[in-house]
Amino acid sequence: MSLREPLKPPPLLSVRDLSVRFCQGDGEVTAVAGVSFEIQRGECFALVGESGSGKSVTALSVMRLLLSQGTSLLGDVLLDGVDLFSLPEQAMETFRGGRIGMVFQDPMTSLNPVLSIGYQLGEVIARHQGLHGEQQRLEAIAWLDQVGLPDPPAQLKAFPHQLSGGMRQPRPLM
Numbered sequence: 001m002s003l004r005e006p007l008k009p010p011p012l013l014s015v016r017d018l019s020v021r022f023c024q025g026d027g028e029v030t031a032v033a034g035v036s037f038e039i040q041r042g043e044c045f046a047l048v049g050e051s052g053s054g055k056s057v058t059a060l061s062v063m064r065l066l067l068s069q070g071t072s073l074l075g076d077v078l079l080d081g082v083d084l085f086s087l088p089e090q091a092m093e094t095f096r097g098g099r100i101g102m103v104f105q106d107p108m109t110s111l112n113p114v115l116s117i118g119y120q121l122g123e124v125i126a127r128h129q130g131l132h133g134e135q136q137r138l139e140a141i142a143w144l145d146q147v148g149l150p151d152p153p154a155q156l157k158a159f160p161h162q163l164s165g166g167m168r169q170p171r172p173l174m
């Protein structure tokens, strides 16, 4: 019998040698310099660093949401083996919000202040799951339940300013 190492499952997310540079005036700012990490399925991963060290820019790069002109983005991001940086934008839109999501740092500017929580969740559910009407409402209630918000049907009618800061940035209960 041969002694073999147990097979390590392929990572869910793999970031390899990510570098991000922004053009600023005549020069360049290096926001991320050669960052690599892997996240396994079901793993809770924390990226820690001082203010301005590039955590948000790393997350925004993975989501392909860095829109500044003249931004140089190098490296590879693989989600379940799919190279996100090579995907056409249309395919990326299916991944973004479908397979990979982001809780933004400032929820007051991420959520639309004039649309109810139910409407904003409904847009995502319609786009990625094709659900409408009552089915969509039930799915939104299930989502809010998953993140432990009390009275989900009432939250659907609420507007962002009626939720607390923490309620605007919920995470699934572990």
Ligand SMILES: Nc1ncnc2c1ncn2[C@@H]1O[C@H](COP(=O)(O)OP(=O)(O)OP(=O)(O)O)[C@@H](O)[C@H]1O
Pocket (backbone or CB within 6 Å): 022, 024, 029, 030, 031, 049, 050, 051, 052, 053, 054, 055, 056, 057, 058, 068, 105
């Ligand atoms: N669009 C941009 N154009 C130019 N520079 C930027 C841009 N976005 C971020 N930066 C710079 O990139 C660096 C990293 O910023 P980032 O927002 O990733 O920091 P952070 O680690 O998330 O900080 P915090 O803990 O304060 O949220 C900073 O020096 C910031 O000024």
Ligand SMILES: [Mg+2]
Pocket (backbone or CB within 6 Å): 055, 056, 057, 105
């Ligand atoms: Mg940040």
